[in-house]
Each structure stands twice: as C-alpha cells, then as structure tokens.
Amino acid sequence: MALQKSTEKTVVITSLTRWSKKDLMELVEYRDLFLFLVLRDIKVLYAQTVMGFGWAIMQPLLQIIIFTLIFGKVAGVPTDGIPYFLFTTVAIVPWTYMSTVMTSSGQSLVKDQGMLGKIYFPRIIYPLTPALSALVDFSIATVIIVLAMIYYSVVPTTSMLYLPIFLLFMFIVPLGIGFWLSALAIRFRDVKFAMPFAIRMLMFSAPIVYSASTIPEKYRLLYSLNPIVGVIEGMRASLLGTAIPWEFIVPGMIVSAVIFLSGAWYFRHMEKIFVDVI
Amino acid sequence: MSNAAISVENVTKLYRLGSKQVASDSIASAIFGFVKSPITNFKKYRGLYKFDDVLNDDGTYTSQEDVLCAVNNVSFECGHGESVAIVGGNGAGKSTLLKILSRVTSPTFGQITIRGRISSLLEVGTGFNPELTGRDNVYLNGIVLGMSKAEVDRKFDEIVDFSGVERFLDTPVKRYSSGMKVRLAFAVAAHLDPDILIVDEVLAVGDAAFQEKCLGKMKDVTGSGRTVLFVSHNMAAVSSLCTRGIFLEKGRIVKTGTSEEVVNEYVSSLSVSEEGIPLHQMTKREGDQEIIATKIEVIGENDAEILSPCSGQEVVFRLHYHCKASKVYKNCKFCVVVHRQGQFYLDLNTSLVSDESVEVSGDGYVDFRLPKLPLKGGSYTLGSFIESNREIKDNILSAKSLMVLDGNFYETGRIINNWCPLAEFSVEFNQGG
Numbered sequence: 001m002a003l004q005k006s007t008e009k010t011v012v013i014t015s016l017t018r019w020s021k022k023d024l025m026e027l028v029e030y031r032d033l034f035l036f037l038v039l040r041d042i043k044v045l046y047a048q049t050v051m052g053f054g055w056a057i058m059q060p061l062l063q064i065i066i067f068t069l070i071f072g073k074v075a076g077v078p079t080d081g082i083p084y085f086l087f088t089t090v091a092i093v094p095w096t097y098m099s100t101v102m103t104s105s106g107q108s109l110v111k112d113q114g115m116l117g118k119i120y121f122p123r124i125i126y127p128l129t130p131a132l133s134a135l136v137d138f139s140i141a142t143v144i145i146v147l148a149m150i151y152y153s154v155v156p157t158t159s160m161l162y163l164p165i166f167l168l169f170m171f172i173v174p175l176g177i178g179f180w181l182s183a184l185a186i187r188f189r190d191v192k193f194a195m196p197f198a199i200r201m202l203m204f205s206a207p208i209v210y211s212a213s214t215i216p217e218k219y220r221l222l223y224s225l226n227p228i229v230g231v232i233e234g235m236r237a238s239l240l241g242t243a244i245p246w247e248f249i250v251p252g253m254i255v256s257a258v259i260f261l262s263g264a265w266y267f268r269h270m271e272k273i274f275v276d277v278i
Numbered sequence: 279m280s281n282a283a284i285s286v287e288n289v290t291k292l293y294r295l296g297s298k299q300v301a302s303d304s305i306a307s308a309i310f311g312f313v314k315s316p317i318t319n320f321k322k323y324r325g326l327y328k329f330d331d332v333l334n335d336d337g338t339y340t341s342q343e344d345v346l347c348a349v350n351n352v353s354f355e356c357g358h359g360e361s362v363a364i365v366g367g368n369g370a371g372k373s374t375l376l377k378i379l380s381r382v383t384s385p386t387f388g389q390i391t392i393r394g395r396i397s398s399l400l401e402v403g404t405g406f407n408p409e410l411t412g413r414d415n416v417y418l419n420g421i422v423l424g425m426s427k428a429e430v431d432r433k434f435d436e437i438v439d440f441s442g443v444e445r446f447l448d449t450p451v452k453r454y455s456s457g458m459k460v461r462l463a464f465a466v467a468a469h470l471d472p473d474i475l476i477v478d479e480v481l482a483v484g485d486a487a488f489q490e491k492c493l494g495k496m497k498d499v500t501g502s503g504r505t506v507l508f509v510s511h512n513m514a515a516v517s518s519l520c521t522r523g524i525f526l527e528k529g530r531i532v533k534t535g536t537s538e539e540v541v542n543e544y545v546s547s548l549s550v551s552e553e554g555i556p557l558h559q560m561t562k563r564e565g566d567q568e569i570i571a572t573k574i575e576v577i578g579e580n581d582a583e584i585l586s587p588c589s590g591q592e593v594v595f596r597l598h599y600h601c602k603a604s605k606v607y608k609n610c611k612f613c614v615v616v617h618r619q620g621q622f623y624l625d626l627n628t629s630l631v632s633d634e635s636v637e638v639s640g641d642g643y644v645d646f647r648l649p650k651l652p653l654k655g656g657s658y659t660l661g662s663f664i665e666s667n668r669e670i671k672d673n674i675l676s677a678k679s680l681m682v683l684d685g686n687f688y689e690t691g692r693i694i695n696n697w698c699p700l701a702e703f704s705v706e707f708n709q710g711g
Contacts, residue, residue, distance in 0.1 A: 013381055013390040032427045036418050040407055047409040047450070118404045119422055120381035187323050272384040273327040275377070276293065 015272065023122065023268070030121050037125060041133035056140040060096045064089050064144070071209045080211050082240060089148045090239045091208040091232045097138040098174040098228065099199050104130035105178025106195060109186045113278050123271040124264070127178040131171060145239065157241035166234035173227045173256045179263030183270040187277050206232050212248050224248040227256035281393070283474055283505040284356040284379065289388035291349040291374055291529075294326050329386055348374040349385070350529035356522075358394070358473075361506040363516040363537050365544045366526035372509045375526070376400060376478050379507065394473030394505065397424040401478070403463030408452035412443060412462055415451050419466045433469045441465035468495045474505040493519075513541050513585055557677055558600065565670040569607060569638070571662040573598040574614065574678050577645075587651055588685025589693070589700060595626065595646040597662055599672075601639055607671075610636040612644045613663035616653065616680065623653060623699055627663075638666075652700040654693070655684030 027034070046052045064085065071077045072084030079087040105127040109116060112126060185191035206228040215223050223229060230252025237244040332340045341347070349371045356362050364372045377383045379390060380398030405422035406415050416437055420430040430437075438444050441462045443454070451459060477496070493515060500506050500519050510516050516523065516537055523540025525533040525547075533543045558572040575596040578584040587593045595614045601607060616624035626646040628636060660678040664671045684693050687700045694700060 009393075009395055011381070011392045011396070013378065013384065013392070014388070015384050015386055033421045036421050036427070040410060040414070040418055043414065044407055044409045115405050115422070117377075117382060118400045119398065121422070187326070188320075275383040277323070277326045 023124075026122050027124070030125065033121050034125050034129070037129045038132045041129055042136050045133070045137075053137075053140055056137040057144060060089075060092050060141050061144055063096075064092050067092070067209050077210050078214065080213055080242075082242075083152055086148050086152045086154070086240070087211075087236070088209060089145055090236045091206075093138065093141045093145055094170050094231060094235050095203060095206070095208050095228075096141060097134055098170060098231070099203070100134045100137065101131045101174035102177050102181065103195055103199065104134070105175060106181030106185055106191060108178070109182045109274060110189070110192070110278075113186075117275050117278065123274060124179075124267060127175065127182045127267070131175045131178065135171075149239070154240055156239075159238045159241050159244055161238075162234065162244060163238045166231055166238060169227070169253060169256055170231050170235070172260050173231060176256060176260030176263040179267040180259070183263075183267045183274075186270075186274050202226075202228060205229075207236075208232060212245065220247065221251060224251045225255050227252040227259065230256070281358075282355040283358045283360070283392070283394055284507065285391045286355070286379075287353050287389050287391075289349055289352045289375070289378060289385045289390060290347065291371075291378060291383070292329050292332070292386045293346045293348055294329075295344045295346050347529050349378065351388075352526075352529070352531055353388075354524060354531065354534060356505060356507060358505055359503045360522060361500040361508065361520045363520035363523045363540070364507065364509045364526060365511075365513070365516060365523060365540060366532075369528070370526040371529040372526055373400075373478060374529075376476055376507070376509055380476050392474065395424070396474040396476065397470045397472035398476035399423070399467050399470075399478065400476075402460060402467060406451060406459070406463060409450055411450055412447040412454070416462065416466055419463060420469070423467060423470055424472060425470065429471070437465045437469050440468060464492060468492070472504070474507070475499060476507045478509045479511065511585065513544070517541050557674070560674060560677070562674065562676070564673040565664070567672060568603060569599055569601050569610070569664050569666060569671040571597055571664060571672050571674060571677065572600045572641075574660050574662055576660075576680065586681040586683050588683045589653055589655060590650050590685040590687035590689075593648050593651045595648075595660070596643050597646070598641070598643040599638065599664060600641050604639070606637050606639045607666040608635060608637050609667045610638050611663075611665040612636075613665075614646050615661040615663065615675075616658050617661065617675075618656065618658045618697075621697075623658065650687065650700075650702065651682065651685075652687070653682045654697060654700060655682050656697070657681050 046055060049055065051058065067088050068085045072079075072088070077084070104111075108126040108130055109123075116123075116126070181191055181195075205226055212220075212223070212229060212233050224247065230249040233245050233248045236242070329345070332342050332345050352371075352375065364375065366372050374383070376398065377400065378385050379392070380396070380400060382398075382400070403419065405419050407418065410418065416434065417427070417430050420433075420437070421427060425433075438447065441458075441464075443458050443462050446454060446458065451462075454462070496506075496508075496515070496519055506520070508516070508520055520537040523533075523535060523537040524531055525540045525544050527547070532547075533540055535543075556572075557574065558570055563570075573596075575583050575594075575598070576585070576587055577594040577596055578587055578591060584593075597612055597614055599612070611627060611629045613625065613627040615622060615626070626648075628644065658680045659676050660680050661673075661675045662677050663673050687693070
C-alpha cells in the first residue's frame, strides 16, 4: 500500500472566509468531479424522453415560430429591415441558454441539498455546473441559427469576429446572477417563486421580440444597463453583419462584470453557512 | 507544530434554535402580524448564522435560550494510522463534529488541521442519481467521495464484483431494489483509498450478512495503517475496530482513552442516563420493595455488556437484586419480561424452569441465558418482577429499553418480516407417489 505520498495535502478548517489563490487551485483539484457533475446533468436532462436532444431544438424553434406569427405577422413589430424569423432566432437561442442557466444555477444548491449536507467539494461547482451543461443544448440549438442564416443567405462580415466576446458575456451574465440567486435561495425560498415571473419580465426587457432601436434616445443608457440587452444586441449585430451598437453593449458589459464579481464574492462569503441554513 | 493526521483545536459549533411564534390575541394584531411577517421572517432567516451577540473573543460563548452548542470547545489529536472511535448518546455532537471534520459545515470557533487525503462517508450513496445507470453512478459516487476518474477506472471491476449487481449495470438506479442500491453504494465506498477516512454509522445498513461483509472491510481498512475516525452505536464494532476512543456528551469530551476504556465508560453512563434515573431509584414500581431490582444487564459474548444484541446471538439477561432487610427470603421467583407496545414477547420466569424453592438474601444477581435470542430486530422494553412467598416484592414494567438488531437467526441470512418471536424449526418435505 503506497501510503507515503510525496505531496501530502494539508487542509486547515476555520470559520474564516476569504477568497485566495487556493480556491482556484482547489477547483483544478476537483476537476474530475466537476466534469462528472456536468456529464450527470447532461445525461439526466432528457432521460426517458423519446425526442432526447431533439428538445434542445424543439423548444426554441416553437417559440421562434410563435413569436414570428404574433409579433412579426400580426403585430408587425419593426425590425430594421431584417426578416422577423431571422431577427428573433438569433436572440431566442442565446436567451434560452441564459434563462436556463439563471433558473438552474439559482436552484442548484437547493436541488442538490442532499449532497451539500453530506460531502465537501468547492461549493462554487454547484452553480457552475448548469452553466456548462446548458452549453450542450445551446450548441445544438445554434443549428437553427445556421440554417436560418443560410435560408436568408446572410453573408458573415468582419462583425463576426466579435462573436466570442458576446459568447463570453452570454456565459458570464447568467452565471453571475446564478451565484447571487443560489446563495440567496438557500436561505430565502422566495427566489423559487419569484424566478418564473422575473425571467418573463427580463425577456421582455431585452430586445428579443423587438428592436432596441425603438427605445427613445433619452432612455437608452438606462435601458442598456440591463446586461442582457448588450448580449442580445451584440450577438444579433455580429451574426447578421450589421454595425455593432456599442452604446447598448458597453454599459451592460460593465454591469455584468460587477454582477459576476460581486456574485462570486457573495457566494464565497455565504458558503460556509449554507449547510446550517438549508 | 505537531504532525498529527488530524488536529482539532478548541472547536465550537453553535446553532440557532427556532423560537416560539407569538400568537395574536385579536384580529387586528393578527392582520398586523401578517403584514409585518416578511420583516420578522427576514430577520429570523438572517439571524440563523450570526453569533456576534453571544460569542466572546476567547472562544467561549454566553449561553442564551435560543442558541444550541452542538460541539463545545473540543480539542483532540489523531495520529497517522490511528483508528479512533467517537461514541456518545444522541445529541452528543458526534455527527456535527464529523460534519465539521469533513468540511460540510464550518466551525463557529476554533481550527482543524488535516494532513493527508481525506474521504468522508457520512452516508452511503451520496450523489447517487436515480436516473443514471449503475455504471454512471459508480463513477459519480466514487468521484464525489474523493477518487479520481483514473482510480475508479482501475477499481471498477472490483467494485462491481463486490456489489454483485453486474447484470443491472446499465439499468437506471431508480429501478433497483433498495438492497441493490445499498450494495452498489457500499461497494464504491469500500474501495476508497484515502489517507484519512471518516465514517458515520454507515454500517447500520443492509442485512446481517452484508453488515458482516462491511465490518470485514472496515477491519482491512483499519489494519492497513490508515487513519480512521469512526462514529458508531455498535460497541462491538468500536472495540474490535478502533484503538482509541473519544466519549462525547452534550458537545464536550468526557473521556479519551483506549477504545475499551471509553466503551466501558459510555456503557456504564448509559444504564444510568437512559431513562434518566438508575433502576433502584425508579418510583414507578409495585410491591413492598423489600427486595428490589437494582439493574438489568444485557450480556453477550466474553461476559461483556452489550447495548444492542442481534437476533440469534447468545444473550444473558442479568437481573441484579438487593434485599433491604438482612433476612432470608424464601420461595422467591425472579422474572424478566420483554414487551413492545403492550405485546409481550418473552416471559423469563425462574419458576417456569425450576421447581426448587429459591432462597435469597443480601445482594446478588440472576442470569437468564438465551442460547439464541428469539427476538426480531427492533426496540423493546425490559421489565422485571420479583416475588417471595407469593407476595410481590418488586414489579417494574419499564425498566430499560432494549434495541435488538436483526441478526442471522436462521443462519441463512434471511429474516422474518412480521412481528413475531423467532423459533427454531426443521423442515422435511414428503412428496406423494
């Protein structure tokens, strides 16, 4: 039995909470666990369904079709000359990802409280896991975007080069909100009941079914503080090759960085008491 | 600085208890209370983990009605390769201490240093997901418990062998029987290979044969030079597995020492504290009290007192008596009864097995020997009865509670499911023609 391990690990347990470099090292140490929790989420999500990952396409697709009929055909919402189907597709696919992550990240601690109370691993893994596993659904759903772009013969321009930035923010925004919500939800179950309503409100607060250009000039700064506005506008512009509306994007980016960092801080501040207040 | 595997220094853990709701005495105040409730609720949930008001700088705390001290200023060390048992009654703080050690919850005060790779088993099957297959769950559970993926890869076949569920590996665990689930989960746990292992009462699952297997595995682990911290109510397991013991009571360490010493201390504290008062001081008794029962002991192998005998085990009920007057009492009968929810399961009366006229004086005890305990696992109550010359001397219906564990009575590993005494019998099949 090889008991004499050369790199012996020492852990000190106290009541103090502070971010340190050790926390990131710990995440690396627990990478296998992280990976398997992500795999678990992916495998469990469509377990015992006939359609399986088909739902990753069906859900946003049905929503796109309904919105195209209602807002595009019936209400005739102006879209700056872009076909409504294409206009809303490039928004709904990332929005589906963001709303999924906000909901499941927010509930991650409550959902896995059995494990939370019995075993230790870095708590931040709980809200991080849904953000990664939902990327699978997102990747599948991008097929709709690609097909719509081919159908409407959209030629990618250099704006496309900015896409990775908006993808990064699409990842960070719901994750930061997830940090906040999960740490709050473990103490206040109100979060669970407020979530569906808040998600719906957020959706109409962002330019998903309408164009941001319809917002009056004097409210634009206030409007673009919503970080989701920036992500959606940025993705739409970079995919469809229109000019990137930075005035909508930059304020949102600052806000999302604040949400992400403060969320991580709050989560860290609270994590030692999670088990005691479940 | 010491180099112990685990060193615990002045660890204290406080919990905030729920406080009684104030009842409103009028409609107006009820409405006001309802309107105000979000604020009071918010304060309540916020205050759950704040102890600034009770905690002093030196690690002591001011006791307050709504604060519970689950672990109170506990310090100990556990050297490399030692196996240490933590014993104590319910609410002694054992599980809280293990939770702090396994980093599930953090101490309110104090510090713990752990040197080495640690795995904790606070529950069998942590992280099992019912939708996943057995194969996926082996990986998930193994990794959650602290193995790397490569380690699970290496031990996968062994784990599956140990569990005996290879046919069902690709079936979702939700379709498993509960026994299969436990076996698979324990198989994973049994193949952990950390430097330090923390185990909480997980051996109390499964049937007797499986418990035997688990105990064997635990013996291997403690024998292989690993540091083990073990919480159990099974004193036999504690004495055979552990070298050292810690006895906790109400969050404090009462005694540390060899496991034998600690088990003895714990067991002797039990016969006093279990019903709150020692048997000879009980007032719920009938008879003239000239002879009184002072103690009932349950004795297993090696003449040692046991807490929870197993069905089928050889057990002696030892009834101690004390004669108050210094005279000889003639025609005595002694009796120990075992009952449960008003139903009697055993009536062990000296007059049933002997016609001799029994004469007693002074102090002594009567042994009732059962070669195979015929009780199904569960909780029972022991009572005692002493009679002399057809006069009731002492009759106590509820003298002591008795917890029986399901054991291998029929030597087939099978157990009876309904509440009836166990009987030895043989079977002979006679087929016609």
